[in-house]
Amino acid sequence: MSDVSRPSPAEPRTEARTAVVIPAAGRGVRLGPGAPKALRALNGTPMLIHAVRAMAASRAVSLVVVVAPPDGTAEVKSLLDAHALPERTDFLVVPGGDTRQESVRLGLEALPPDHDIVLVHDAARPLVPVDTVDAVIEAVREGAAAVVPALPLADTVKEVEPTTAPGEPEPVVATPERARLRAVQTPQGFDRTTLVRAHETVTGDVTDDASMVEQLGERVVVVPGHEEAFKVTRPLDLVLAEAVLARRRLNDGF
Ligand code: C5P
Secondary structure, eight states, rough: OTTSSSOOTSSSSSTTTEEEEEEOOOOOOGGGSSOOGGGGGGEEEEEHHHHHHHTTTSSTEEEEEEOTTTTOOOHHHHHHSSOOOOOEEEEEEEOSSSSHHHHHHHHHTTOOOOOOEEEOOOOOOOOOOOOHHHHHHHHHHTTOOOEEEEEEOOSOEEEEEOOOSSTTTOOOOEEEOOGEEEESOOEEEEEHHHHHHHHHHOSOOSSSSHHHHHHTOOOEEEEEGGGOOOOSSSSSHHHHHHHHHHHHHHHHHH
């Protein structure tokens, strides 16, 4: 498809093909010492493989690009070869960068031209259900330039003036109205052209891709996230993730 015939972000993209970029190049220091976070095992299977399977579970996804630790590309390739993955999906592995943002950009650069929708999914969210993936893709197909799955917050959130000394009391600056706040997850879905433009234009530090699209002045929408799409960050999250897998096995009758 030529650039001229590509639909603008306001028009439905019913025929568009979807690729996923999985940034998996982080060290995961908050999880404690050991292998890069994405390669840690959950129930004997690396977190990254769970995340890849979660994406490939969507019939709409035809390509998954894994952004590996720069010194771990060969290891990630052999992991993908060693685990059963759907035949209908293609897989690519590219080396990542120093920041998440750079890793995502390197993943985008590796995409072949025939994919108009791109999802970006953290390897650190290995258990996102396929319904959430499909809901994000559907919202992009219906014309949104950027879509994020998110959940309402259980905790009240305070904005503080951060202090540098650990344990020092921090003055509260504001309390945003909780009902208007959402905790954002991945996969985040994008019109490819918009996401590429965001990565070319926005240089400041960001913690998610949608905020780069916001900085372009484009509209970003939220769809319902899922409690099982939580990010594995700290040691307790590994316990929770294994509990979710155990519950799934029970429900599946294994
Ligand atoms: O550090 P954080 O938990 O925000 O990382 C989110 C995701 O970004 C993880 O899947 C991690 O592997 C990835 N990442 C990356 N390249 C980096 C840093 C983080 O791909 N340099």
